Amino acid sequence: MSEIFDTSAQYNDWQGAVAADNDVDATIQALLTDRGLKTDDEIVVGLTLYAGETYSSISAYLVKAQNYEEAKAHLAGSSSPTARKVEIDGLTIQEFVGLFKRFSVAMSWQGFDLVGKELITDQ
Numbered sequence: 444m445s446e447i448f449d450t451s452a453q454y455n456d457w458q459g460a461v462a463a464d465n466d467v468d469a470t471i472q473a474l475l476t477d478r479g480l481k482t483d484d485e486i487v488v489g490l491t492l493y494a495g496e497t498y499s500s501i502s503a504y505l506v507k508a509q510n511y512e513e514a515k516a517h518l519a520g521s522s523s524p525t526a527r528k529v530e531i532d533g534l535t536i537q538e539f540v541g542l543f544k545r546f547s548v549a550m551s552w553q554g555f556d557l558v559g560k561e562l563i564t565d566q
Contacts, residue, residue, distance in 0.1 A: 445523060448489055448504065459550035460558045463543040471542050475503055480529045486514040488526060494536060501531040501539050 450458070465471075471490065475481035480503070489504035504526040508514035518524045531539075540546045551557035 446528075448491075450491075456553055457550040458553060459548065461549075462547045464545040466542060466544045469542055471503065474534075474542060475505075475529070475531070478531075480531065481505055484509060485527070486511060488514055488518060492536065492539060499536055501534050501536075503529050503531060505529065 472481065472487050475487065476483075481487065484507055485505040486508045487503050488506050491500075491502045491504075493500045505528075506514050506517050506524070506526050508517055549558050
């Protein structure tokens with residue numbers, strides 16, 4: 444099975460970017476290992492979070508690699524690299540965000556493409 448790794452909502456009214464800083468103590472990698480969802484020879488290369496009206500879904504994408512350089516080479520070696528997708532059941536959005544030291548989301552209304560633009564504001 445294949446899928447495009449990207450964001451999408453039903454109408455995509457708002458689009459943007461996300462950035463996060465790994466927490467030193469409580470990491471997504473440790474959570475996946477503790478739950479038996481990640482082995483020592485896998486690297487987490489991607490995460491998705493979907494929040495709908497009645498449910499949320501959080502997934503991690505892993506590749507077989509001993510370190511980040513190996514994982515990066517694996518991803519760069521193909522236009523459609525292989526990755527193992529795991530659903531992270533029972534993790535709330537608040538718990539997910541709490542796995543990061545800092546978590547930032549920036550969105551602009553469709554077509555305005557504000558991400559990365561300098562805005563002069565009154566504050």
